Structures are given as C-alpha cells and as structure tokens.
Amino acid sequence: MSQILIQSVLLDDERVDILIQENIFQKIAKEKTLSVSDPNSVIIDGSHFAIVPAFYNTHTHAAMTFCRGLSDDVPLKIWLEKYIWPREASLTPEDVYIASRYAILEMIRSGTVFFADMYWFRTETALAARELGIRASIGVTFADLLKKDFEENCQFVEENLADYSGRVQLAIAPHAIYTNSAETLKRCAEISERFLLPYHIHVAETEHEERGSVTPTQGLSPVEFLDSLGVLSERTVAAHLVHVSEKDLQILAKRKATCAHNPCSNMKLSSGTFQMKRFLEHGIRVALGTDGAASNNNLDMREEMKFASLLAKMTSGDPTVLSATDTLKMATRNGAEAFGLNAGVIAEGKLADALLLNLGEPCFATGDVVSNWVYAANSSVIDTVICDGKLLMRHREISDSEEIERDFRNRFSSRS
Known part of the structure; x- marks a missing residue:
C-alpha cells in the first residue's frame, strides 16, 4: 500500500x-x-x-513548446495563418510526443499537475502525460477549416474511451466557431453529452472572431451563436472569452459554463481586456490557463496567477477585486472542478x-x-x-x- x-x-x-x-x-x-x-x-x-x-491548467497546447519564440509581436490572425499553421503542417507524431514531454517537464517544475490540451496527434500527448505521471484532459480536436476528419474523431472517442478513464481522460474539443461549421459544433455537443465529456473550445478571443467563421453567425456574438446551437452547458470550458456583452455573461451564467482565462497570452497577442469583475459579479466560474508556449511564452501557472489578479485590479479600477486567496482558488480548485476532478483542495478525501x-x-x-x-x-x-x-x-x-x-x-x- x-x-x-x-x-x-x-x-x-x-x-x-x-x-x-x-x-x-x-x-x-x-x-x-x-x-x-x-x-x-x-x-x-x-x-x-x-x-x-497544485495547479490545474485549463487551456493549453502542450506540444507548441516547439514554436516558442517563433513569431512574437504580431496580431493573432497573422500569428496563426502566417507562422503557426504553416509550421504545424510538417509536424509528425514523434514531434508532438517529444515536444509534449518537454512541456510537461516545464509544467511539473512550475507546479502544474493537470493540463487541458487541444492539439493534434492526441495519442502522443496522452502517452507523454501517462509516462510523466501528470493528469491531463486530452482534447479530440475538431476543425473543419483544417480538414480534420469528423467521423475519424468520433470513432476514436468510441473505441478509446475506456482507455482514458484514469489520470488521462478525453475531452471533445471543437477548435472554434471560425474553424467549424454549425453542424460540427452541434454534433460535438452531442458527443460531449453522450459520453459526459468536457466541451473545450476557443470563444470570443478576438473582437471580430465571428467574421471569419466557416458558417455565418447571423449577426450574433460568438456566445450567442453557440447558445443558439444549444451547445453550451456545465461541461463547456470556454477559453479566453475576452469580448463579451452583458447578454453573453447572462448566458454563460445560466448555462453554468466555465471560463478558462489566459491573461498572459491575451495581453501578448493584444486580444483585448478580460472583464474579471463582471464575470465574478455574474457568478461565472473562472479558471486559469497558460495557452501554448508560442503565445505566452511559458507554461508557468504561478505567473498566470499574478497577472490575472493584477490585470483584474487594473482594468476594474478596484484594488479589492480578486484577492490572493480567490486567485489561488481559480488556479487550483476551479480548474479541477471544471474537469470533474475531486481535487484542488488539501482536505481529507x-x-x-x-x-x-x-x-x-x-x-x-x-x-x-x-x-x-x-x-x-x-x-x-x-x-x-x-x-x-x-x-x-x-x-x-x-x-x-x-x-x-x-x-x-x-x-x-x-x-x-
């Protein structure tokens, strides 16, 4: 024993x-x-x-350690289309395995014991997590725009779910509304509901995100669009949520979705200003993530805590917003609970x-x-x-x- x-x-x-x-x-x-x-x-x-x-990193792309420092100081769209996606096109499964092991090493050194990943060659990331003893939620990534096969992804979930029931589990991860059709987003939600898996997605990261969608959003905000499809629920972990309205916040609160806040990445890419005080006022669960090392540029959740708290105080003009205790809870308990883990607290049981x-x-x-x-x-x-x-x-x-x-x-x- x-x-x-x-x-x-x-x-x-x-x-x-x-x-x-x-x-x-x-x-x-x-x-x-x-x-x-x-x-x-x-x-x-x-x-x-x-x-x-310990820390629970609720949004990252672990293998992107190989992209660290590749493209700094450019807008998100240019960063993705000119630098990141072309570099990723030549990735091999072994590349992802080696880069994920390196990322996990960095995470352990900085106190992270769980990461929610969204990337390609998921089995290699899962293998790296298993070998190094860390917890992980491995996203099965859906992206119509990048021609990631929907049926193959569905088959993978059905055939491998039993093998992902311990420290390393699966999540349904439609990349974003601008890389997926409405039909794909809805079908992903059906799989999430069927197997009770997290629904991990980028949402409202940039101001005009909906304009690049595969399917028109009919003038709705990203949050409103997802809600119109019926895909938001307590299993939803929405990364970023930088650009949200009062109506969006009401929807998120009603659906009991979790926000994975990525302060360092948002600031570096100049994505916008996260409205922490308003999220807290609406009772929305906020957890923290680092995003990938290509846009942060590290995987240090302790650093993320400090930036989250200071940014919340600065943007709200209220020094009482997000105390040290509340910030630590976001980086620990909130993240664990968002992914169904009975963890994040030092307590019996x-x-x-x-x-x-x-x-x-x-x-x-x-x-x-x-x-x-x-x-x-x-x-x-x-x-x-x-x-x-x-x-x-x-x-x-x-x-x-x-x-x-x-x-x-x-x-x-x-x-x-």
Whole structure:
C-alpha cells in the first residue's frame, strides 16, 4: 500500500501531519500525531515547508513548446495563418510526443499537475502525460477549416474511451466557431453529452472572431451563436472569452459554463481586456490557463496567477477585486472542478495533488503565505510536486529530465 507521510507541514497557518494513502489525502491531524507502520512508506519532514494545492491548467497546447519564440509581436490572425499553421503542417507524431514531454517537464517544475490540451496527434500527448505521471484532459480536436476528419474523431472517442478513464481522460474539443461549421459544433455537443465529456473550445478571443467563421453567425456574438446551437452547458470550458456583452455573461451564467482565462497570452497577442469583475459579479466560474508556449511564452501557472489578479485590479479600477486567496482558488480548485476532478483542495478525501513550498526562500520571510505565493514568489520556491499520491518532483529533481531536455533540443534546435 503506497503511503506518504508529511510531518509538521504548514497548512493554512497551522502545523499539521498529512497522510497520503494511495492517491487520496487520507488523514490530516495535529503535528506529530500521525505515523506509518509500512517500512516502504515515504516520510517527509515538512517543518520547512508550506503545503498548497497544485495547479490545474485549463487551456493549453502542450506540444507548441516547439514554436516558442517563433513569431512574437504580431496580431493573432497573422500569428496563426502566417507562422503557426504553416509550421504545424510538417509536424509528425514523434514531434508532438517529444515536444509534449518537454512541456510537461516545464509544467511539473512550475507546479502544474493537470493540463487541458487541444492539439493534434492526441495519442502522443496522452502517452507523454501517462509516462510523466501528470493528469491531463486530452482534447479530440475538431476543425473543419483544417480538414480534420469528423467521423475519424468520433470513432476514436468510441473505441478509446475506456482507455482514458484514469489520470488521462478525453475531452471533445471543437477548435472554434471560425474553424467549424454549425453542424460540427452541434454534433460535438452531442458527443460531449453522450459520453459526459468536457466541451473545450476557443470563444470570443478576438473582437471580430465571428467574421471569419466557416458558417455565418447571423449577426450574433460568438456566445450567442453557440447558445443558439444549444451547445453550451456545465461541461463547456470556454477559453479566453475576452469580448463579451452583458447578454453573453447572462448566458454563460445560466448555462453554468466555465471560463478558462489566459491573461498572459491575451495581453501578448493584444486580444483585448478580460472583464474579471463582471464575470465574478455574474457568478461565472473562472479558471486559469497558460495557452501554448508560442503565445505566452511559458507554461508557468504561478505567473498566470499574478497577472490575472493584477490585470483584474487594473482594468476594474478596484484594488479589492480578486484577492490572493480567490486567485489561488481559480488556479487550483476551479480548474479541477471544471474537469470533474475531486481535487484542488488539501482536505481529507480529496485526490492527493499538492505542492511543498520552501519557506526558507526570501519571499516568505514576512507576511501571509498565500499572498506571497501569488504576488511575490516564483516557481523556483517549489521543492516537491505530488500528483495522484506520487512524487513527481522532490528537491526540484525529476526523473529522466536530462533525457527529455536532450531529446527536445536534438529534435528542434535546428528548426529555429
């Protein structure tokens, strides 16, 4: 029986012992009260650490690490059509596998234990996630404009669903309204409903998104258009949602959809200003994502937290919007819940995903741990990463990291 005992660790300003059994937080008690009898158990002295929930990245394109720095400082449409899509046209399955492993390595180092992916060669991304021990929602990507075969995608879901029922699961991922017909968007929703899978889609990322649609939106906003098709639901994870109206927000709230907010990517591509305060006022669940490394340009969710909070304060003119505690919840619990995971909280009975932060770092010398984690720290303060009750990183060391880095450099450095 797999067990990890973390002794005298700081949790919510209190020193506690935490017992992880298999993949669950089995017991949380006062410090120096828990013990293990199994000699194979891992015992961690937590006296120098704080334990916090790990990150859940609700929108990314992991393999796009190979595109990092390829095209900076251009609008989204030009970025996609002139630089990204032509480069992706020559991708091989092995390219995606090697680039995804490199991305996951970066994610683990910066505290992420789950990512929602939308990309090509999904089986290679899934294999990389399984090998490195991370959670993932692997999008089966639909894009009529890019000639991605609908029936082949449907067949893949039906034939492989049973193999994607653990740490690595599937999602239905129509790319966007401007790359899919109305019929495809509706049929994707039917598959999502049939198999109870997330419906992961880019929505309202740019101001005139609907103008490039495969099928005319009849003057409706992207949110209104999707709602007119009957595809929005509590399973919808809508990435970006930068350009929304009051009516759009009412629809999203009514349908209980989740917004995957990507502040760094939105700012870098100058996509527009996300209206955090209005989302919160409407009770819409907001989670965080990094987007791909080509438009961010990293996969660091801790950095995403800080930008999300500061951007919300600046754009609303209200310094009380999005406290450190609320921001951490967006990056952790909200993301986990959006994808149906009983995780994102350090509590008995929850899935054992967590980070141990080194309190000896200067940023933790004074003040509140959560505040310093959101506003002052960087990911180098993460000593240990636990996912599904397993140690993915300990003392900042990750198995096979040198091999993963070498394979990536050998594969892509000559293509820069």
